[in-house]
Amino acid sequence: xNACLRQLAALCGLSLRELFRRKDVWVVLALGxxxxxxxxxxxxYGIGGASRHLHEIALLLIWVAxxxxxxxxxxxxxxxxFEHRTIxxxxxxxxxxxxxxxxxxxxxxxxxxxxxxxxxxxxxxxAGVKMDLWFxxxxxxxxxxxxxxxxxxxxxxxxxxxxxxPAANLTVSGIVVxxxxxxxxxxxxxxAGHPAPIRALAWLADAIAPHVEFFDLRRRVIHEWGPVGAxxxxxxxxxxxxxxxxxxxxxxxxxxxxxx
Amino acid sequence: xxxxxxxxxxxxxxxLTLAAxxxxxxxxxxxxxxxxxxxxxxxxxxxxLLGDARLAVSESLILKADEYYHGGVRVDGCTHADHDHExDHDHExEQEQEADSGAHADSDPDSEGGHDHEAGASxxxxxxxxxxxxxxxxxxxxxxxxLASNRSQELMPWYWAAARVDPGNLDAWLLAADAINHDxxxxxxxxxxxxxxxxxxxxxxxxxxxxxxxxxxxxxxIPAARASLERAHTKWKQARETGKDADGHLKMRILFYLCxxxxxxxxxxxxxxxxxxxxxxxxxGGAYDAILKLAEP
Amino acid sequence: xxxIVLDHVARRFGAVHAVSDVSLSVRPGEIMGFLGTNxxxxxxxxxxxLGFLAPDTGRVRVFGADPADPRARARIGYMPETACYxxxxxxxxxxxxxxxxxxxxxxxxRARADRLIPQVGLAGAGGRLLRHYSKxxxxxxxxxxxxxxxxxxxxxxxxxxxxxxxxxIQFRDLIRSLHDQxxxxxxxxxxxxxxxxxxxxxxxxxxxxxxxxxxxxxxxxDGGRNLERIFxxxxxxxxxxxxx
Numbered sequence: 001x002n003a004c005l006r007q008l009a010a011l012c013g014l015s016l017r018e019l020f021r022r023k024d025v026w027v028v029l030a031l032g033x034x035x036x037x038x039x040x041x042x043x044x045y046g047i048g049g050a051s052r053h054l055h056e057i058a059l060l061l062i063w064v065a066x067x068x069x070x071x072x073x074x075x076x077x078x079x080x081x082f083e084h085r086t087i088x089x090x091x092x093x094x095x096x097x098x099x100x101x102x103x104x105x106x107x108x109x110x111x112x113x114x115x116x117x118x119x120x121x122x123x124x125x126x127a128g129v130k131m132d133l134w135f136x137x138x139x140x141x142x143x144x145x146x147x148x149x150x151x152x153x154x155x156x157x158x159x160x161x162x163x164x165x166p167a168a169n170l171t172v173s174g175i176v177v178x179x180x181x182x183x184x185x186x187x188x189x190x191x192a193g194h195p196a197p198i199r200a201l202a203w204l205a206d207a208i209a210p211h212v213e214f215f216d217l218r219r220r221v222i223h224e225w226g227p228v229g230a231x232x233x234x235x236x237x238x239x240x241x242x243x244x245x246x247x248x249x250x251x252x253x254x255x256x257x258x259x260x
Numbered sequence: 261x262x263x264x265x266x267x268x269x270x271x272x273x274x275x276l277t278l279a280a281x282x283x284x285x286x287x288x289x290x291x292x293x294x295x296x297x298x299x300x301x302x303x304x305x306x307x308x309l310l311g312d313a314r315l316a317v318s319e320s321l322i323l324k325a326d327e328y329y330h331g332g333v334r335v336d337g338c339t340h341a342d343h344d345h346e347x348d349h350d351h352e353x354e355q356e357q358e359a360d361s362g363a364h365a366d367s368d369p370d371s372e373g374g375h376d377h378e379a380g381a382s383x384x385x386x387x388x389x390x391x392x393x394x395x396x397x398x399x400x401x402x403x404x405x406x407l408a409s410n411r412s413q414e415l416m417p418w419y420w421a422a423a424r425v426d427p428g429n430l431d432a433w434l435l436a437a438d439a440i441n442h443d444x445x446x447x448x449x450x451x452x453x454x455x456x457x458x459x460x461x462x463x464x465x466x467x468x469x470x471x472x473x474x475x476x477x478x479x480x481x482i483p484a485a486r487a488s489l490e491r492a493h494t495k496w497k498q499a500r501e502t503g504k505d506a507d508g509h510l511k512m513r514i515l516f517y518l519c520x521x522x523x524x525x526x527x528x529x530x531x532x533x534x535x536x537x538x539x540x541x542x543x544x545g546g547a548y549d550a551i552l553k554l555a556e557p
Numbered sequence: 558x559x560x561i562v563l564d565h566v567a568r569r570f571g572a573v574h575a576v577s578d579v580s581l582s583v584r585p586g587e588i589m590g591f592l593g594t595n596x597x598x599x600x601x602x603x604x605x606x607l608g609f610l611a612p613d614t615g616r617v618r619v620f621g622a623d624p625a626d627p628r629a630r631a632r633i634g635y636m637p638e639t640a641c642y643x644x645x646x647x648x649x650x651x652x653x654x655x656x657x658x659x660x661x662x663x664x665x666x667r668a669r670a671d672r673l674i675p676q677v678g679l680a681g682a683g684g685r686l687l688r689h690y691s692k693x694x695x696x697x698x699x700x701x702x703x704x705x706x707x708x709x710x711x712x713x714x715x716x717x718x719x720x721x722x723x724x725x726i727q728f729r730d731l732i733r734s735l736h737d738q739x740x741x742x743x744x745x746x747x748x749x750x751x752x753x754x755x756x757x758x759x760x761x762x763x764x765x766x767x768x769x770x771x772x773x774x775x776x777x778x779d780g781g782r783n784l785e786r787i788f789x790x791x792x793x794x795x796x797x798x799x800x801x
Contacts, residue, residue: 002660003660006657006660006661006662007657007658007660009657010653010654010657010658011658013654013657014643014646014654017645017646017650018643018645021645022645023268023271026268027268027271027272030268030269030272031272034272034276042417044416044417044419044420044421045416045420045436045440045449045453046449047413047416047440047444047446047449048413049413050413050414050415050416050417051414052328052414053414053417053418084639084641085637085639085641086641086642086643088607088609088635088637089635089636089637089642089655089699089702089703090658091607091608091609092607092609092630092633092634092635092637092712093627093630093655093658093659094627094628094629094630094631094658094659094660095627095658096627099627185396185400206392211392211395213396213399213400214392214395214396214399216399216400217399219332219333219400219401220332220401222332223328223331223332223401225331225332225401228398228399229398232395232398232399235391235394235395236395236399239395259570259609259610260604260609260610
């Protein structure tokens with residue numbers, strides 16, 4: 001068991017090192033600050049004290065950046081390994097393909113979660129200093145559910161990396177995630193009056209596409225509505241775990257069938 | 261650690277420098293090349309970037325402000341503009357209530373409590389057994405509440421942005437001025453905003469009317485109010501003559517204030533003339549009844 | 558128990574028979590050279606030895622176990638043909654990563670890395686990232702990661718590629734020292750002269766078939782023939798005339 005945990009830790013560490021040495025995260029942090037700092041000083045018509053628009057812009061930036069990072073990092077776990085054949089020395093080690101897959105997934109997930117956590121922490125400090133809003137409970141809950149979002153998206157992108165090219169995976173995953181954010185809540189209503197094949201497609205999308213809108217508490221944070229109940233949060237996180245496990249199971253099957 | 265950080269700072273600095281250079285070039289080109297530049301409608305950078313899309317962007321920014329007013333929820337049939345006409349706390353209050361038709365009667369704008377247009381719908385959602393619907397019903401806000409008036413500064417960035425993107429969007433000026441005047445208690449700034457809006461929209465009768473109301477109700481500056489009302493009156497007629505869509509209810513409101521001021525200075529001839537104009541509009545109820553009352557000997 | 562057993566192993570990819578009915582065994586402590594032209598099936602055979610591919614027919618055993626079982630691979634050290642490693646790591650981080658994948662403790666990895674890094678000639682590389690390594694340096698890094706967990710069997714795919722003459726001599730000495738420690742070495746190469754110098758036996762593959770298997774000691778006394786001549790003869794002759 002210890003050896004297995006050590007293997008998982010090694011694979012996690014690899015992804016973390018790659019993320020932070022690629023400098024993407026630092027650039028995003030710097031750009032985010034550069035955008036928010038002048039906005040915080042903005043006083044339209046000489047009226048100060050507005051903060052909700054800052055929350056909205058900051059949280060939008062955080063979500064967009066974290067989605068790109070999660071999809072990109074997860075989508076880069078295996079294709080470069082196959083392309084550059086670094087998969088071979090890894091497969092030659094006494095680690096099963098399942099361990100490698102789980103380790104890579106945990107690495108991508110923890111890299112994305114760490115990056116996202118940095119964004120939340122930085123913004124939380126910014127909001128505390130500028131607006132005297134120090135990490136309200138709904139903000140903490142929003143971060144926790146955001147991690148659930150990363151759980152789903154990382155697994156989804158990793159599955160995609162075994163099915164299509166890296167560039168196509170980035171595009172498809174981005175479209176699916178963006179589409180579900182925009183329409184996931186209303187798929188059924190949108191297609192109610194359409195012919196049966198369209199409704200069937202919508203039903204299929206509703207069933208199997210990742211419902212990333214479940215994890216979006218931005219409006220609650222921005223407009224001070226307060227956190228959701230523990231039962232709802234638990235249900236959402238359970239959905240995240242089950243969805244991720246299902247994606248990883250399919251990915252594992254594809255990985256075992258793949259000739260290296 | 262330091263080397264990657266230095267490289268990142270260098271990348272960001274280089275990107276920002278390039279962006280600044282591109283912006284400066286974009287601003288300088290018209291001056292350098294004068295009449296040789298291709299003709300583009302509008303003169304600002306936003307005009308050139310967005311074109312006619314700025315109208316849609318400006319409208320969506322107004323809707324965003326409305327969403328903020330309703331606690332993050334888009335609500336059809338209940339907008340911030342509907343609450344616009346409830347806010348007068350002056351001696352013309354009752355008459356103005358009659359003049360301003362379309363007031364949203366059953367709301368308390370100072371309340372953060374449950375003004376729930378959709379309670380029935382949200383319960384129905386929750387009763388549905390589909391797990392996705394259940395989750396969405398609890399995660400996403402289905403009820404709405406109105407922003408407390410002392411938090412109206414939250415709307416300002418959106419109104420400001422809407423006016424900046426499309427200075428021809430009258431709602432951007434009117435709603436901003438109204439919120440600043442009544443919710444935040446700054447009539448001077450509200451008047452200034454309306455005057456800026458008038459400069460961008462010299463043909464707008466509605467902006468002149470709102471300016472007149474502030475001059476009258478907040479500053480008791482009757483000569484200035486009268487001048488604004490007369491300009492509003494003229495602009496309304498000019499709009500009608502040029503075939504633009506001129507709202508009859510707007511004219512009725514202008515005439516109400518003109519009649520009110522005429523009555524105050526005992527100018528019966530002017531009062532009757534305005535009352536006749538009101539009658540010719542063919543609109544009954546509300547402001548017309550108030551004008552008839554004013555015109556009674 | 559033999560270190561390697563290939564028993565009538567075959568593997569095809571579509572219509573291409575990459576490996577056809579190959580049978581050989583490698584004794585513990587033996588150095589075997591695995592030779593053949595490009596496309597002969599050497600890499601496919603090595604992949605089956607490592608459990609990357611399953612044979613269509615036949616049996617592959619490493620120290621009596623199926624190499625698809627991760628536990629069997631604990632005794633194997635593999636150096637791939639293409640020396641490509643993670644460009645954002647340095648040599649110590651690379652060895653740490655592979656060592657942890659092998660289940661080694663941090664202390665054990667540190668001790669082995671302290672020995673191996675100078676042994677493979679990378680002591681001067683220090684904290685340099687692998688993206689700044691030359692091809693030869695990457696080959697040395699490959700040797701180091703293959704030896705890290707002190708495996709009983711070394712499978713080396715074209716280990717001499719990119720090595721300068723001094724490095725080749727050092728490599729030869731390294732293989733001999735491993736042999737003296739009782740390790741088994743199985744390596745594929747195009748370098749016939751090197752194979753002749755260090756191997757106990759060589760196997761020659763042609764178009765997926767084993768066409769020659771013999772001890773290198775036989776070559777010198779066999780009418781003055783050397784390995785290169787045998788190799789060329791085999792490649793130009795038909796299969797039925799091949800030396801068994």
